[in-house]
Amino acid sequence: MDLDSEPGESSDDLERPSRTDEDARDGGEGLDPATAVDSGAELEREVGPGPGPGSDPDPDPDPAHITFGRDGLRAGFLNCLPVALGVGGYGIAFGVLASQVGLSVAEAALMSGTVLAGASQIVAVELWADPLPAATIVFTVFAINLRYSLMGAALQPWFERLSPAKVYGSLYFMADENWALTMRDLRAGNARGAFLLGSGIAIWLFWVGATILGAVAGELVGDPTRYGFDFILAAVFVALAAELWEGRSTLVPWVVALGTAVVAAEFLPGRWYILLGGLVAAAVEVIRYDD
């Protein structure tokens, strides 16, 4: 089960000339993609989801060594704990909100335990009204969460050798935060397939626990912005962006995604802009690709 005896190391590391940290930092602006953030740059050649032009998809060394064991589960859980704590801050806010619109503690906990998608749940309880607008709520939740389809699809290069039960079971526990941490771990070449599940379980525990706390405590807790909890998601994504930067090749898709998202956020309701930004950037890359 545990093949990853040397997490973070790979044979390719040995073949490459070693660089100092300073090299990597100074060259961050990127004439050479290999001088981006160094942990990412170190491994991009082998674990980048897309094999470079001309490379055969089969001898892609890293995704082939994907494991699904206790090791990854534990790493995911522990790495996610600080982030899950922040998610808990939000869970309390959600619980308070849910109790204010008349959901019982059990109902709020049920929603957090089964839906496990913070933004959509908060919007859902904001739509809560006496004759329950069921269709509106369900459709809105679907629209807000459609971005998860893209996030899940982005994991495919690593997950393709895992069994459907492991893949779909893990995806149930996927939220924005632990998807981000998982992408980071996979791109670092660790190939720990259970990382998503482990980190998702941490999120689930804190999210459901905090929902219950919030629903019970009612109005006792003020708003999470006081402690900066609302900034954690943005901070996770800024940190991730710093690691995903691969130099110049990243620039076009990112500018396309940013432009699309900012414009779409202006004109479209909900969170369609995330989906649209990702899709347009991917489409542009597909068109630009030259073989």
Next chain:
Amino acid sequence: MTDGALSLDPSVVAVILAMAAVTVLTKVGGIWLVRQVELGDRLEAGLSVLPGAIVIALLGPELAAGGPPEWAAAAVVLGVMWRTENILFALCAGVLSVVAFRALAAGTGLPIA
């Protein structure tokens, strides 16, 4: 806490389960789709830019909706990330600095002052 804390209204439970069902659909749907077809190099190149593109698409409007305190805190996260490559440091620095910058922006001075 009222004694209704454990009550489960059937229609509420039905809506919640429907919400859960469509959410699961979104979470597994994308990867299910790409697992059904053999991906060409071209499509795979598109897929490979997805993580970064999604991150930026989520982040852009979120930061745009914030103000100078959020922008400055984002810069702190970026800076700490670049220097240390430690996500925990970066997150702590980000959260602490957003609280501090917000306090500054509100004109109430630093909480530690």
